[in-house]
Amino acid sequence: MRVTLKTLILACTMGVLLISSACRHEPDIIGANPPILPNNCNQDTVYFRTEILPLLVSSCAVTGCHDVGGESFTISDYASIVDKVKPGKASKSELYKIINRSIPELRMPPAPRQPLSQAYIAKVEKWINQGAINNECNDDNCDTLAVSFSSHIFPVVQNYCQGCHSGNAPSGDLKLTNYGEIVNSISTGKFLGSIQHLSGYKAMPKNSDKLSYCKIRQFELWIDAGTPEN
Numbered sequence: 001m002r003v004t005l006k007t008l009i010l011a012c013t014m015g016v017l018l019i020s021s022a023c024r025h026e027p028d029i030i031g032a033n034p035p036i037l038p039n040n041c042n043q044d045t046v047y048f049r050t051e052i053l054p055l056l057v058s059s060c061a062v063t064g065c066h067d068v069g070g071e072s073f074t075i076s077d078y079a080s081i082v083d084k085v086k087p088g089k090a091s092k093s094e095l096y097k098i099i100n101r102s103i104p105e106l107r108m109p110p111a112p113r114q115p116l117s118q119a120y121i122a123k124v125e126k127w128i129n130q131g132a133i134n135n136e137c138n139d140d141n142c143d144t145l146a147v148s149f150s151s152h153i154f155p156v157v158q159n160y161c162q163g164c165h166s167g168n169a170p171s172g173d174l175k176l177t178n179y180g181e182i183v184n185s186i187s188t189g190k191f192l193g194s195i196q197h198l199s200g201y202k203a204m205p206k207n208s209d210k211l212s213y214c215k216i217r218q219f220e221l222w223i224d225a226g227t228p229e230n
């Protein structure tokens with residue numbers, strides 16, 4: 001009995017060792033490309049890094065406004081943003097109040113720039129009321145077989161580019177607010193070079209992280225497919 005147990009334990013240990021060493025030597029299938037993680041965002045949660053930060057930076061961190069070295073305060077990262085927030089209390093938060101003001105000249109971004117959309121303001125409110133944490137999830141809807149303008153391309157441009165590339169004075173004199181404007185910019189070749197951060201192009205989105213591998217890949221595939229309006 002004792003021998004059997006010992007043998008069993010020994011056999012198990014050997015088995016575990018064998019399996020774990022087999023795992024360790026598994027080849028890196030994905031090679032040079034970063035791994036593609038599944039979308040793990042919870043629909044009921046607002047995530048700071050993917051849903052709040054990109055548009056806030058692009059709407060507020062424009063040269064001469066709230067960029068580093070700009071006017072009164074900086075809006076560039078979590079610390080600078082949470083400083084203007086009372087976690088759990090959107091209605092008492094400076095950030096929420098200032099993007100909601102009814103007088104266009106006192107609102108941020110101020111007139112003649114467009115106000116932030118109601119949908120985005122509602123997200124900011126929810127994020128603050130959920131505790132204003134520096135949370136993040138992988139929002140990549142990394143479908144590379146059926147990339148479409150409406151599900152993959154336009155939402156990324158809305159969230160990551162339109163804060164600067166819209167309104168009466170769009171950055172770089174470039175508007176990216178609809179299909180025609182986006183395709184027009186792609187046809188110059190600058191759009192893809194900019195999001196790929198190729199040398200000789202202006203790296204976009206300006207002052208932010210590069211888009212994920214998955215998002216850039218979807219732009220490439222959609223452009224290769226002839227930029228269908230689907």
Ligand code: HEC
Pocket residue numbers: 057058059061062157160161162163164165171172173174185190191192194195200201202204205206207
């Ligand atoms: C924070 C503001 C900001 C954001 C966000 C932003 N841009 Fe720009 N973009 C600029 C400015 C400013 C310029 C003018 C060139 C410069 O000053 O770098 C520009 C220029 C460009 C150009 C012309 C580049 C060239 O070589 O002339 C393209 C294309 C472009 N942006 C695409 C995008 C795309 C696509 C996104 C979103 C993924 C984006 N931008 C996000 C501010 C921004």
